[in-house]
Amino acid sequence: MSTTVSVSRERMRWQPETLAITAARLSLLVLTVGFAAAAVLGFSVPMRTQMIVYLVGMVALNLPHGGYEHFTNLRHRGLPFGARYVGIYLLAVAGFVALFFLAPVSALGIAFATAVAKGGHGDLHVMDAVVGSDHLKYRPQRALAALVRGGAVMILPLFLWRDVYIGFSQLMVSMFDPGAMGAVATRIETGAPVLLGGYAVALVAHLLGGFLTGGFSRDWLRDVGETGLLVAYFTVVPVVISIGLYFPLWYSMRQSGRSAVAHRAEPDDGLSTGAIWAVFVAGAFMTGTVAAALYLVAPNPLGVGNLLGGLVAFYTIFICVVAMPHVVVGQWLDRDRGIWYVP
Numbered sequence: 540m541s542t543t544v545s546v547s548r549e550r551m552r553w554q555p556e557t558l559a560i561t562a563a564r565l566s567l568l569v570l571t572v573g574f575a576a577a578a579v580l581g582f583s584v585p586m587r588t589q590m591i592v593y594l595v596g597m598v599a600l601n602l603p604h605g606g607y608e609h610f611t612n613l614r615h616r617g618l619p620f621g622a623r624y625v626g627i628y629l630l631a632v633a634g635f636v637a638l639f640f641l642a643p644v645s646a647l648g649i650a651f652a653t654a655v656a657k658g659g660h661g662d663l664h665v666m667d668a669v670v671g672s673d674h675l676k677y678r679p680q681r682a683l684a685a686l687v688r689g690g691a692v693m694i695l696p697l698f699l700w701r702d703v704y705i706g707f708s709q710l711m712v713s714m715f716d717p718g719a720m721g722a723v724a725t726r727i728e729t730g731a732p733v734l735l736g737g738y739a740v741a742l743v744a745h746l747l748g749g750f751l752t753g754g755f756s757r758d759w760l761r762d763v764g765e766t767g768l769l770v771a772y773f774t775v776v777p778v779v780i781s782i783g784l785y786f787p788l789w790y791s792m793r794q795s796g797r798s799a800v801a802h803r804a805e806p807d808d809g810l811s812t813g814a815i816w817a818v819f820v821a822g823a824f825m826t827g828t829v830a831a832a833l834y835l836v837a838p839n840p841l842g843v844g845n846l847l848g849g850l851v852a853f854y855t856i857f858i859c860v861v862a863m864p865h866v867v868v869g870q871w872l873d874r875d876r877g878i879w880y881v882p
């Protein structure tokens with residue numbers, strides 16, 4: 540009798556990863572429904588409020604998770620590996636900043652591609668570890684899944700919130716070269732319908748392909764549900780808020796669920812609290828130094844608009860400058876483990 544009770548309690552007790560995935564889904568669902576209702580009732584959120592939400596979401600909620608991601612990637616890896624990682628990472632940061640001076644429009648394109656890659660590939664590994672990805676049987680299928688999930692973040696808002704999107708893109712480019720602004724606007728204007736068409740084709744191919752290889756399975760159904768939620772969220776929620784809350788509420792929340800699964804599978808490395816604290820302080824110091832250096836070298840660090848807009852533009856360039864090597868060095872050059880490690 541008591542065994543039955545404890546077994547059913549065990550089943551009912553939620554694992555951290557289940558909680559994280561559910562919380563992420565619920566957060567985006569509530570925001571999507573709320574903003575859809577607001578739109579129907581004719582309410583709109585002032586840009587000032589949107590920018591404050593973005594900064595709080597990205598700086599206070601998302602940045603700490605980025606530090607934690609680096610920490611878990613370097614944990615268990617030894618000093619030579621850590622030193623090599625940090626060295627290549629800083630070189631990549633410097634190279635990316637240099638590209639913003641040489642070709643700001645192309646660099647901005649790489650920054651946007653970083654957001655797509657981080658969102659998409661990060662989510663693919665969450666599917667592998669927690670949600671289920673058995674219906675994605677072939678490599679091109681997995682690449683398409685990552686493109687569709689990450690593309691929802693950057694491609695959909697471009698079409699639906701075009702003026703705001705272009706305005707901020709111009710602001711970001713103006714940090715380095717206000718003269719390059721005209722070129723950005725026309726490139727984005729002409730590229731938008733092509734990108735949206737491509738995205739629609741990729742979306743249908745991804746969902747159909749998953750059905751063909753996985754059938755009417757639980758994993759496929761979950762994929763349809765989550766992909767649909769992302770598409771609805773980025774369609775309905777105004778772009779500055781949608782991107783600013785996607786990273787903390789979806790990306791980071793779900794990655795913490797994946798990390799919970801990864802930790803369970805590996806032995807404790809015995810790092811003392813003091814050592815963990817020291818690594819975090821060193822990481823925070825390095826991050827702050829990169830931000831300060833970017834502020835000092837950029838000709839117009841806060842762009843040529845108002846202060847709040849300038850802060851959004853500066854923070855976005857900064858986070859892309861540190862995120863690009865995070866994906867390239869931390870994941871794609873680190874074949875053994877990478878930032879989205881799944882045991």
Ligand SMILES: CC1=C(/C=C/C(C)=C/C=C/C(C)=C/C=O)C(C)(C)CCC1
Nearest residue numbers: 651653654704707778779782855859862
């Ligand atoms: C296009 C665009 C934006 C770009 C956001 C980007 C590019 C965010 C990247 C975030 C990353 C890489 C996070 C990593 O953890 C803004 C500023 C929201 C304003 C509206 C238009």
